[in-house]
Every structure is written in structure tokens, then in C-alpha cells.
Amino acid sequence: MASPGTSGTPPASLHPIRYELLTLGDELLLGLTANGHLTFIGAQLGRRGVMLGRNVTITDEAEAIERQFRESWAAADVVITTGGLGPTCDDRTREVLAAVLGQKLVFDPATEKAITERFAQFGRVPTANNLKQAYRFERGEVLPNANGTAPGLWVEQDGKILCMLPGPPNELQPMFIEQVIPRLAARGLLLGREAYVQIRSAGIGESLLETKLQPVFDRHGDALSIAFCAHQGQVDCRVSSPQEKYSHAQIEAVAAECAQLLGEDFLCYGHDSMAKVCADLLRLQDKKLAVVETATGGLLANAFTEVGGACKFFAGGVVCCSNDAKMELLDVPECLLLQHGAVSAEGAVAIATGAAERLGADYALAVTGFAGAGAMEGAGANPVGTMFIALHAPHGVWSKKLSYPGPRQAVKSRAVNAALDWLRRELYRAQSGAAISLPRTGAMQ
Amino acid sequence: MASPGTSGTPPASLHPIRYELLTLGDELLLGLTANGHLTFIGAQLGRRGVMLGRNVTITDEAEAIERQFRESWAAADVVITTGGLGPTCDDRTREVLAAVLGQKLVFDPATEKAITERFAQFGRVPTANNLKQAYRFERGEVLPNANGTAPGLWVEQDGKILCMLPGPPNELQPMFIEQVIPRLAARGLLLGREAYVQIRSAGIGESLLETKLQPVFDRHGDALSIAFCAHQGQVDCRVSSPQEKYSHAQIEAVAAECAQLLGEDFLCYGHDSMAKVCADLLRLQDKKLAVVETATGGLLANAFTEVGGACKFFAGGVVCCSNDAKMELLDVPECLLLQHGAVSAEGAVAIATGAAERLGADYALAVTGFAGAGAMEGAGANPVGTMFIALHAPHGVWSKKLSYPGPRQAVKSRAVNAALDWLRRELYRAQSGAAISLPRTGAMQ
Incomplete structure (x- = not known):
């Protein structure tokens, strides 16, 4: 499995801190819910120069929680827990951890008030169970929850930190960004800003990217630390400076050199998606986009509608399996479909053009093909996995x-x-003034 | 956090076995990749009456792997690892675990042959690195990999089992189902068939479902064990029989009673998706479906195209933000959009009808609304989160x-x-012969 190298380890200027994440819940162990907390918290810490030492997922049982917490508390400097703060009798994490730490739980009137007010918003009155969530550690703090009733809990003891977060992602995520990260940064347990400048590339492999950028890095010697992370058609290059030999501005200057060198292989600085970058270029050029897809079934359209303000540049999308739909919605001539087949270079061009014309778009993307057994069977020259992409x-x-x-x-x-x-x-070439361009690979027609 | 109760614990007839899953990879800890192995393996084991005792995610470092494996091997009966079997020098899991178990790695000519043949298919010759994957444990077996070069490894030692699986999901998943599950079942470490009969419901909450079904369960007393799992608009009810007081056929008869009682709240037995159930009903009734969506951006269309053979029943989908697209592709009258607005009950009806007519479909679903800030701003009577759904x-x-x-x-x-x-x-009502029906809630027009 590809390793992103040392990208997550803190720069040497940061004392190595061991973080453990305990994710609680039978629903995770039974595969009913994906462990999104690991993905979110892992990425947030990674950006601040910390790689989680371990993530442990266990059941909601008090005994399992106690055993695991004892072990993690002994091994780590910072223990973050998620889940188990709900109002029901199953949710005993608070009590179990307090017992391990030898602390009492005390009633927190401010939290009670917040819970009561939140219930009042929905015309309800909290029950005794709900008010269980108003207890905090005797020697600890409360992390207010703007999006739910269970506050987070924060404890500093034995030179270590325990941070307990509620399970719902829309409660946990803002709490982590707005309250947990600044607290950890203030204690020097992670970096106060992003640990690296990230150059995101698209459409070239990791080794080619490395080869292209090596001359830049060679000029700076050991002032820089470089790490590559490949994921989903993109490769990120993270540039940091051990012992802060370079200032952040100097690292940014190096990154700008890299971006220049990469040309159109450069996607963005930071973490934007490919659709977001396309959206920004379309808005900048005041152009509209249409999409049409068969085998990708709506995922291409969805990538653009995930970007905020999609209406400004996204003219619309069509998902069509049948030839009838292509003829009816996109004015594709029947003779063309009969001559070449719908899954063909010609078919892809015809639906892209049809989408652009019918939706009044400047650009149109079409994806058609055979994605998997059953849905649309591949045949002959076009086995399953064959895709035609067209760009109008x-x-x-x-x-x-x-x-x-x-x-x-x-x-x-x-x-x-x-x-x-x-x-x-x-869009990049159009922006750069290269009015007429040719596709790099596999060009047809 | 909702707990699925006792659904994952084995029936009392099965000796309680502790399973641990070790997922290896910095990319998991850095949040670059979701931990899909936990979701998949957790669900597969859950169906066979086993709940994972723990999942631990650690880095690719030899030291971390060794420490964690020692601990898990001491605590568990079955340890499953994923990842770390690749050809590069980073992939040292095999060596580390062999050292902990006091075993030698030996070269396996049959695996070498399989690797060489696989490379030959792509016109390539394996390097020395690739042939590292041909080593197996001296006292262990190989799990052949039909979809990649790294075979799985299987070791029985100290009355425990170690099962090492390759990281890529398309290699791991068939290997787990075809080779690992049958081996574990043959050793009595999980059930040879599904541990329960699952009744999947949709559109009703967990407590209402429980209330509806309780009279059935009451009649069978302690012969049955019942567990509920709520997830994503569906609630599963898992019926099993402790100490096998009831035969599987008897449990199935109880489940059929439940299904009957639930009527249209019954989705299916087992694990089918809502889109799959709709697809089956559409095919059975020889009807075609069209969809049109704004705020859901293609996800509705994608749900149907995930079902195998979608062309047979799916006439097509339209994703439209602008009024122009609605008028041009779906013949929606401009005056209607001006009078009611696109995000309105009338607007949703108009696009549903337009999609059905233009795509020649018997049924059409439309979803329009304001899903989140930015993409399509809510306003006035329709704040963010307001959605209109229409059914033609x-x-x-x-x-x-x-x-x-x-x-x-x-x-x-x-x-x-x-x-x-x-x-x-x-579709359920049409199938049941209820020719004219009324929507249950929020009916308009």
C-alpha cells in the first residue's frame, strides 16, 4: 500500500507527541457506519504536523472502554475519544473514564442551561437522561456544543490531555476545528498553522512528479523536508522546513517555483478538489459547463454540485442509459448511434455536443462506457472498464x-x-492564453 | 450514539471467540483513505454471528507493527491484518510477524508461478521486489489472490489464527468471502450460514418498528433473540435463536410473519438497498423510471445506476440548476417557474412530469431544494434544508x-x-393491486 512517507510526522522543532484516537461504537465494529472520525481527525492533525500514533475502535461496553483507555492513557500524551456521550444508559464513557482518572463528575449549571435552551428551541423539555450530559470532570473543562446537546470534555492530568468529543460529525467537526485545535496549539502539542505548504498535482504519477521537482529541492538541500501523498488521481507534495531553517514565506516561495515548473500539472495549493478548481476557472472566465454521463451515473454532475455556488457555472447534467434518451434530450441522430454504437468516441462526442447546445453551455464533458458487470455489459472491442470521455x-x-x-x-x-x-x-490553457490546444494523450477526431 | 444492541454477539451455541482486526497504513492515520476494511470485514463477520472485539489502525513502521501484533496476539483468538504485503521495502509486515511468531519465511514456488503468470498477462516480468511476495510462513498456508500479486497468508499457531490480507479492496474482498469465511466456519470460529434472519424496514423509526413487531416476538418468548440496527433511513431487525431453540426454517417463518405485519414498511429480507428493491419492482412491473434533481446533484440517478442492469428500467436522469435547463430539457413553462419559483411543490411536479414525458418513463422522481449554503441559497419560506420531492x-x-x-x-x-x-x-401498492393510492404524509395537489 502506498505510504505517504514522513509527511505526517512533526517537524523536528516540535517535540514528538503521541496521539491516540479511541472511536467507540458497536456500529463501527459491525460495519454499519464508516469510521469518518478517523478520516477527519487524522487529516486535521496531519495538517498541523502530527500523525496519529494509533486509532483503536472498541465496543460501547464499560469493561472494554476501561481496559482500552487505561492502555492508551499509559502510552499516549493526548487521548481523543469520540462517541459515548449520549443521554441513554448505554452511554457510560464519561463515568468509566472519570473512574480511571480518579475524578468525580460534577454537575455543570452552564451546560444544563445550554441543554435546556436547546430543547426549548424545539418546544421540548429535557428529561433526567438528557441532563446526564450536563456533568463534567471535577478537574476539567467543558467544550460547548453549538450543534447538539452533548458538550465535549477536556481534562489535563498526569501531564497528559484527554479530549472527549460527541459522536455526530456535524457536532464533532466544528468543535474540533474551533476549540480543540487552538487548545492543542496553545499548549505546543501541534503547530499553530499548517505544518507544510502543499502543492497538489493532478494527472501525473508520484515518481514523475518527484523527478520534475527534484531540481528545485536539490538547490535547497536539507533546509527542506519533502513528502509525497498519492490519492485518487492526485499527488500532493508537502514541503516543510525542519528546525524552521526556512520561514513560512521562504517555503511559499519554493512552492511557487514548483507550481511554475509543473505548469498545467499543478492543480492548486492546499486541499481543493478538482471540481472546485474547474469551478473557479469557469467562474473566472465567465463560462458555463454541462455534463452528460452514462456509466458514471450522476457522479460527475455531483462533483460539481458539491462546489458552493454551482448554479453560477453549472448549466446542468444528463444521465442517460438508452439511445432514446440521447436522441430525445440531446438531439443525437439515431443514424450515428446505429453506425458507431453509443459507447464509442463518436457517441461520446455527439452527447457532449448535444448537452452543450441544449443547455447553452460553453463547455461540456461526456463520460460513457462500461463500468461494471450487469449495469451495462461490455462487449467485443469494449470490455468492462472501457470508457470514452469527450470534451466539447x-x-x-x-x-x-x-x-x-x-x-x-x-x-x-x-x-x-x-x-x-x-x-x-x-480551462488552464484558455486562461494562459493558449487559444487552441490539443489533448495530451489518446486524442481522436 | 445508537447501539445496535446484541446483534453482533454470537449466539450462545458458539463459544465466544475474540477477533481483532489490525489495519496498517499511514494513509489511514492521516485521513487520506477511509478505513473501508473495517466496514467490510466488520459487516461480514457480523452476519456470521461475530462482532470484532477491536480494530486497531497503526503506521507501517516495523516497531509499531511488532508492538501492536504482540499485544493483539496475546489478547485475541483470531487476528486479521490488512495491508503491508506489497512489493516495496516499506512492506515489512510479513517479516515482522514471522519474527514475533518465531517462524521462518519460505519461498513458495506455486506463488512465484502465479505472480510470474500475472505479470506475463500484462507483458511484464516480475522484479526481485515482486518475488518477495512469494514468501509464506514456514508453518502456514497461502491464500491465492485472483486479482493481484500478493497472496493472503494463513497461520495456525498457539491455538490461534493469524490471517494476513492484501490492502487493495478488490483483492481483499473476494479473498475474504471465498477463502477466509469458509476456513473460519470449518473451524467453528463463526457460523456456517448467516447468524440471523434480517428483516429490513424503511421509513419508520426504530421504536415504532419495535412496537409493531413486539406482539409477534412475545408469542415466542425466549426462543428468539431480537436486535435492531438503525442506519440511513432504514432499520434492520435481526432475529436469531439462542441455543438453536428454533431451526432456521422456524426463524424464517417468524420473519415472514413480521414482514406481513409491516406491510409497505417492509423493505426486504437481508441487505438490499432501497434502489435495488425499487429496481426489482420496476422490472417485475415492466415499468421505466426517470429522475430529475437539483440539490441532490446526481446522487439520486447514481443510486439507480449502482444497481446491476440499470438500463432495463432506468430511462435516464437530468440534473438541472437553472430555469433555462428546466425549460429546455423538460418543457417546464416559464410562467410556472415565475409564478411559483423553481423550488416549490409546483416546480417539483412540473420537472417530474417533464422528465417522465421527455424520457418516455412510467414513473418519475424529482428532488429540488436547498441542500446547503452556497450551492443554492435558501430564502424566506424555504431556508437551507428545505426540499421538495415529486412523484409522477x-x-x-x-x-x-x-x-x-x-x-x-x-x-x-x-x-x-x-x-x-x-x-x-x-410500486409496492401497485404490485399489491391497490390501483389508486394516496401519499402517507405531506400530500399536496
Whole structure:
């Protein structure tokens, strides 16, 4: 499995701190819910120069919680727990951890008031169970919860920190960003700003990216620490400076050099998605986009509608399986579908153009193909995994054939990424003044 | 956090076995990749009457792997590891675990042959690194990998089992189902068939479901064990029989009673998705479906295209933000949009009907609204979270207004579930011969 190298380890200027994350809940162990807290908290800490030492998921049972917490508290400097702060009798995490730490739980009138007010908003009165959530550690603090009734809890003891967070993501996430990160930063347990400058690239592999950027890094010697992280069609290059040999401004200058060198392989600084970068370029150029897809079934449209303010640039999308739909909604001539088949370079071009014209868009992306067994069977020259992508732009229209291995969801995701990257490159070139451009690979027509 | 109760604990007939899952990889701890192995393996074991005792995610470092494996091996009966079997020098899990177990790694000619043949398929020759994957434990077995080069490894020692699986999901998942589950079942470490009969319901809450079914369960006393699991608009009720007081056929008869009692709140036995159930009903009734969506951005269409053979029943989908797109693609009259606004009961009905007519579909679902800040701003009577859903059916068209709290992705997901459930109920009633039906809640027009 690809390793992102040392990107998550703190710069040497930061004393190495061991973080453990305890995620509680039978629903995680039974595979009913994905462990999104690991993904979120892991990424947030990573940006501040810390890699979690361990994540342990255990059941809601008091005995299991006690055993695991004792072990983690002995091993780590910071223990973060998620879940188990609810109002029901199952939710005993608070009591168990207080017992391990030899602390009493005390009633917190301010929290009671917040809970009562929150219930009043919905015309309800809290029960005794709900008011269980108003207890805090005797020698500890409360992290107010703006989006739910269970506050977070914060304890400093034995030179260590315990931070207990509520389970619902819409409560946990703002609490973590607004309250937990600043507290940890104030105690020097993570960096007060992002630990690195991230250069995000798209459409080139990790080793080629490294080769391209190496001359820049060579000039700076051991003043810089470089780490690469590959994920979902993108490779991130994280540049930091051990012992703060370089200032943040100097690191940013190096990153700008890298971006310049990468040209259109450069996606963005930081963490933006490919769709977000496309959206920004479309808005900047005052252009509209339409999409049309078969095998990706709505995921391409969804990538753009995830971006805030999509109405400003997104003219619309069509998901069509049948030839009838292509003819009716997109004015694709029947003879073309009969001659070439719907899954063909010509078919992809026809639906892209149809979408652009019917929706009054300047650009249109089309993705068609065979993503997986059953949904749309591959045949002959086009086995499962074959995808055609077409791009309609103000100055022309192209299509290319791609082929992906793997299960349906992997094929869909890779095809969406390839389509987004193609559009992004065209928009980048248009922005740079290269009015007429040719696709880099697999160009047809 | 809601607990699924005792559903994952083994029936008393099965000796309690402790399973631990070790998921390896910095990319998990840095939040770059979701821990899908926990979700998959946890669910697979849960179906066979086993709940994971613990899942631990650690880095790829040899020292961390050794420490964690020693601890887990001492505590558990079965230890499953994922990842760390790749060809690079980072991938040292095999060596570390062999050292802890006091075993040698030996070269396995059959695995070498499989690796070489796999490379030959792609016209390549394996390097020395790749052939590192041909080593197995001296006293252990190989689990062949049909979808990649790294085989799984299986060791029985000290009355315990170690099972090492490759990281890529398309390699791990079939290996787990086809090889690991049968081996564990043969050793009595999990049940040879599903541990329970699952009744899946949709559109009613956990407590109402429990109230409805309680009379059935009361008649069977302690012969049955019942557990409820709520997730994403559905509630599963798992019925098993402690000490096998009831045969599987008897449990199935009880489940059939429950299904009968639930009527249209019954979704399916087992694990099918709402879209799959709708698809089956559409195929059975030889009907076609179209969808049109704004705020859900393609997710509704995608739910149907995830079902195998979608072309047979899915006429197509439209994702439209602008009024222009609604007029151009769906023949919605401009005066209607001006009079009522696009986000209105009337607007939802108009786009549903337009989609059905233009795509030649018998049924059409429309979802429109304000899912989150930015993308489509809510205003006045329709704040963010307001969604209108419309259903066009052969015998009429209806729309209802819904309101969801939470962040954009939660609103989108809940709106998609509500739309799917509405269609499912209509199809269920059509199937049952109730030719004319009325929506249950929030009916308009």
C-alpha cells in the first residue's frame, strides 16, 4: 500500500507527541457506519504536523472502554475519544473514564442551561437522561456544543490531555476545528498553522512528479523536508522546513517555483478538489459547463454540485442509459448511434455536443462506457472498464478512449477524475492564453 | 450514539471467540483513505454471528507493527491484518510477524508461478521486489489472490489464527468471502450460514418498528433473540435463536410473519438497498423510471445506476440548476417557474412530469431544494434544508415538502432516501393491486 512517507510526522522543532484516537461504537465494529472520525481527525492533525500514533475502535461496553483507555492513557500524551456521550444508559464513557482518572463528575449549571435552551428551541423539555450530559470532570473543562446537546470534555492530568468529543460529525467537526485545535496549539502539542505548504498535482504519477521537482529541492538541500501523498488521481507534495531553517514565506516561495515548473500539472495549493478548481476557472472566465454521463451515473454532475455556488457555472447534467434518451434530450441522430454504437468516441462526442447546445453551455464533458458487470455489459472491442470521455469546448471537440481495471465503483471514480482533469487542463490553457490546444494523450477526431 | 444492541454477539451455541482486526497504513492515520476494511470485514463477520472485539489502525513502521501484533496476539483468538504485503521495502509486515511468531519465511514456488503468470498477462516480468511476495510462513498456508500479486497468508499457531490480507479492496474482498469465511466456519470460529434472519424496514423509526413487531416476538418468548440496527433511513431487525431453540426454517417463518405485519414498511429480507428493491419492482412491473434533481446533484440517478442492469428500467436522469435547463430539457413553462419559483411543490411536479414525458418513463422522481449554503441559497419560506420531492406515476402526480437539518451531504442523502422510499411504496401498492393510492404524509395537489 502506498505510504505517504514522513509527511505526517512533526517537524523536528516540535517535540514528538503521541496521539491516540479511541472511536467507540458497536456500529463501527459491525460495519454499519464508516469510521469518518478517523478520516477527519487524522487529516486535521496531519495538517498541523502530527500523525496519529494509533486509532483503536472498541465496543460501547464499560469493561472494554476501561481496559482500552487505561492502555492508551499509559502510552499516549493526548487521548481523543469520540462517541459515548449520549443521554441513554448505554452511554457510560464519561463515568468509566472519570473512574480511571480518579475524578468525580460534577454537575455543570452552564451546560444544563445550554441543554435546556436547546430543547426549548424545539418546544421540548429535557428529561433526567438528557441532563446526564450536563456533568463534567471535577478537574476539567467543558467544550460547548453549538450543534447538539452533548458538550465535549477536556481534562489535563498526569501531564497528559484527554479530549472527549460527541459522536455526530456535524457536532464533532466544528468543535474540533474551533476549540480543540487552538487548545492543542496553545499548549505546543501541534503547530499553530499548517505544518507544510502543499502543492497538489493532478494527472501525473508520484515518481514523475518527484523527478520534475527534484531540481528545485536539490538547490535547497536539507533546509527542506519533502513528502509525497498519492490519492485518487492526485499527488500532493508537502514541503516543510525542519528546525524552521526556512520561514513560512521562504517555503511559499519554493512552492511557487514548483507550481511554475509543473505548469498545467499543478492543480492548486492546499486541499481543493478538482471540481472546485474547474469551478473557479469557469467562474473566472465567465463560462458555463454541462455534463452528460452514462456509466458514471450522476457522479460527475455531483462533483460539481458539491462546489458552493454551482448554479453560477453549472448549466446542468444528463444521465442517460438508452439511445432514446440521447436522441430525445440531446438531439443525437439515431443514424450515428446505429453506425458507431453509443459507447464509442463518436457517441461520446455527439452527447457532449448535444448537452452543450441544449443547455447553452460553453463547455461540456461526456463520460460513457462500461463500468461494471450487469449495469451495462461490455462487449467485443469494449470490455468492462472501457470508457470514452469527450470534451466539447468553444474551439473544438475531442474524445478519448480509456480503460480501467477494478470493480465498478473504482472504474466510475477514475473516469470522473479523468474527465475533470481534462476539463481543468483546457480551462488552464484558455486562461494562459493558449487559444487552441490539443489533448495530451489518446486524442481522436 | 445508537447501539445496535446484541446483534453482533454470537449466539450462545458458539463459544465466544475474540477477533481483532489490525489495519496498517499511514494513509489511514492521516485521513487520506477511509478505513473501508473495517466496514467490510466488520459487516461480514457480523452476519456470521461475530462482532470484532477491536480494530486497531497503526503506521507501517516495523516497531509499531511488532508492538501492536504482540499485544493483539496475546489478547485475541483470531487476528486479521490488512495491508503491508506489497512489493516495496516499506512492506515489512510479513517479516515482522514471522519474527514475533518465531517462524521462518519460505519461498513458495506455486506463488512465484502465479505472480510470474500475472505479470506475463500484462507483458511484464516480475522484479526481485515482486518475488518477495512469494514468501509464506514456514508453518502456514497461502491464500491465492485472483486479482493481484500478493497472496493472503494463513497461520495456525498457539491455538490461534493469524490471517494476513492484501490492502487493495478488490483483492481483499473476494479473498475474504471465498477463502477466509469458509476456513473460519470449518473451524467453528463463526457460523456456517448467516447468524440471523434480517428483516429490513424503511421509513419508520426504530421504536415504532419495535412496537409493531413486539406482539409477534412475545408469542415466542425466549426462543428468539431480537436486535435492531438503525442506519440511513432504514432499520434492520435481526432475529436469531439462542441455543438453536428454533431451526432456521422456524426463524424464517417468524420473519415472514413480521414482514406481513409491516406491510409497505417492509423493505426486504437481508441487505438490499432501497434502489435495488425499487429496481426489482420496476422490472417485475415492466415499468421505466426517470429522475430529475437539483440539490441532490446526481446522487439520486447514481443510486439507480449502482444497481446491476440499470438500463432495463432506468430511462435516464437530468440534473438541472437553472430555469433555462428546466425549460429546455423538460418543457417546464416559464410562467410556472415565475409564478411559483423553481423550488416549490409546483416546480417539483412540473420537472417530474417533464422528465417522465421527455424520457418516455412510467414513473418519475424529482428532488429540488436547498441542500446547503452556497450551492443554492435558501430564502424566506424555504431556508437551507428545505426540499421538495415529486412523484409522477401512471395514476397521478404528487409533491411534498420536507425539511432536514444538518450539513449539505446529510441533507442530500436524506432527501435521496425519502424519494426512493416514496417510489418504493407506490410500486409496492401497485404490485399489491391497490390501483389508486394516496401519499402517507405531506400530500399536496
